[in-house]
Amino acid sequence: MRLRALRLSHPDDPWPKEPEACPRITKNINQPVKLKSMEGCRRRRLVVCISGLAATGKSTVARRLAKALNVKYVSGGQAxxxxxxxxxxxxxxxDWWEKPEGLKFLNERSSNPEFDKLVDAKLIELASREDVVVDSWVLPWLLKDGYKVWLKADEEExxxxxxKRSGMPIDVAKEILRKRDSESQxxxxxxxxxxxxxDLSPFDVVLDTTGLNEDEVYRLLLSLIKLHYGLR
Incomplete structure (x- = not known):
């Protein structure tokens, strides 16, 4: 399948009705779901999984998407x-995860990963019964259905x-990110x-957010999700 996406346009420009190639997106996008209009036929549930390493913007954009789509937002990190x-x-x-107490809990999770299993089981159960936008490190690998997005950005970004979020020097932020990445992996x-x-095989979209602001990422993903689910 050919890569399809929407271009990033100026905020004052209307989004194009037809998608164009977008070099930031490195995975194919599935065909839009055709929703049946027969009376009594249930539509396909809307399940969106946003994943990515720390500080790629997944929680921020997931919250905005859930609000725009009028569905529940669930955070693996909050759980x-x-x-x-x-x-x-x-x-x-x-920024709790970057503070000493958050890093201590990360170490505890490393020695007892059952914490994560409990959270993942709850997220899977929720996503199996209602419309939801979830931000989670691993749910895209564990969930059979859903529209799955991986956000990435370079280390400097x-x-x-x-x-900026935690008020720490860049070199300290890099050290913490490397620790969090390593421990989580x-x-x-x-x-x-x-x-x-x-391993990016589960994902419908892989989006590089380097150099993009929050609104650009949000508008692009919202357009792709609506396209996928046949929403207006």
């Missing part, structure tokens, strides 16, 4: 934070975003045999 609370941690703010390799960040 893990709830487990952390039950373990006596006090997670708060998006990710470190700059993390440094190890956890999911041991749990599921997944090569996080290198």
């Amino acid at each position: 893990l934070k709830q487990l952390a609370i039950e373990r006596g941690y006090s997670p708060g703010g998006e 990710r470190a700059a975003r993390l440094a 190890d956890i999911y390799k041991r749990l599921y045999g997944i090569s996080l960040g290198s």
Whole structure:
């Protein structure tokens, strides 16, 4: 199948009715789902999985997409934070994972990956029964259905975003990102045999967000999701 996507246009420009080639997207996009109009026929559920390494923008865009599509937003990271609370941690703010307590919990997860299995099982159960946008590190590998997006960005961009979010020097942000990437890849390799960040086979779209702002990523993905599900 030929690559199909929407171009990135100026915010004041209308989106084109027909998709054009987009060099930032490196995976094929499935054909739009044809929704049957027969009375009593149930439409296909809308399940969108947004995945990517830390500081690629997955949580931010997933929240906006869920609101625009009028469906529930679920965060794997927030579910893990709830487990952390039950373990006596006090997670708060998006930068908690980069703080000493968040990194300590990451180490605990590495020694006991059952935390992640519990969260993933809950996400799978939820995505199997209702319309939802999920941001999750690994759900795209575990879920049979759904529209799956992998967001990526180069290390400099990710470190700059993390440094701005957490108020830390760039070199510290890079060190933390490398630790988080390594620990997370190890956890999911041991749990599921997944090569996080290198195996992109489950994804409908792989989008490089380097140099893109939040609104550009959101508008592009919203257009692709609507195209896929035949929404207006």
